[in-house]
Amino acid sequence: MAKELVESRRTRYTRQAMSDALIDLLRERPLSGITVKALCERADVNRSTFYAHYDSIEELLRDIEDDAMAWVTGALDRITARPDPTDIEDDILRICQYIAGNRNHLQVLMSQKAGIDFPERLLGLIYSRRAVTDRMGAGRADPAEASRRTHFVVSGSIGLIRHWMDTDLQDSPEAVAHTICTMTMPATMTMPGTAHLPTTPIAAD
Structure with missing residues (x-):
């Protein structure tokens, strides 16, 4: 610390x-x-x-990781506080905008350059939030199906974000947030107001 x-x-x-x-x-x-x-x-x-x-250098790196994890924790808290599980578009967009605004640090943290500790910590944090993962599997009567859906959504979302950063954020935060939201919501639900989100690339730092 x-x-x-x-x-x-x-x-x-x-x-x-x-x-x-x-x-x-x-x-x-x-x-x-x-x-x-x-x-x-x-x-x-x-x-x-x-x-x-x-x-040590390692302590400085952990401090950088902790700052990012603290922000993500707050974002997950906002998601779980919403009474409507489908009403998370703004929160997902805010996460994507945070990533875009902190791209230099997060591109390194999410890559192999800083080791694999941060991605594993991030996954662990998400899976530890039962209220978040329950929402990802909402609408599924079969617990096994809900679990498979949750793992697909979490791993797929993290993978998409890593791809987004690997391609130097060529897509806009809105476009990435829209993809994550449509993946996250159960198939029986639809997200209002997301059909025409902008997809223009954001400017580089």
């Missing part, structure tokens, strides 16, 4: 600079090949500054 420091604008800036530097380095080499010296040079901070915040 990152060291507890009094939060300030300078502290946030320094941590962001080190996070960005680590992500940049992970695009070039595996985690095992990244040294504190290389990170500090890329982030333009000294070693004492790094160690004031973190004990």
Whole structure:
């Protein structure tokens, strides 16, 4: 866990600079090949500054992952709080927009460049939310069918998001959200207002 420091604008800036530097380095080499010296040079901070915040490169990476997981947790909480299980389009779109806005970090976290820990943590988080997975299998009287549908939707959605990032987000968040929503909703349900979502590509960072 990152060291507890009094939060300030300078502290946030320094941590962001080190996070960005680590992500940049992970695009070039595996985690095992990244040294504190290389990170500090890329982030333009000294070693004492790094160690004031973190004990290791791995701890910094976990802090980056934890920030993303915290946001996803909040998004799942909003989904489970909705009284109508079919009314999740806005939440899925918000997730896709978050991915687009944080593409540089998430492209690395979801790839093999940072190892496989983050995708596994993400899947574990989703499957641990029974209220979310129950909604994915809603409308299925057969528990086995509901379970198969849930695994298909979760794995398929994660796979689609990884493909989206691998293709440098050529599709819009709206288009990806629409595909996920139509996959997620039970076949007996329809989603109003999603037939004409825009599909124009978003601009690159």
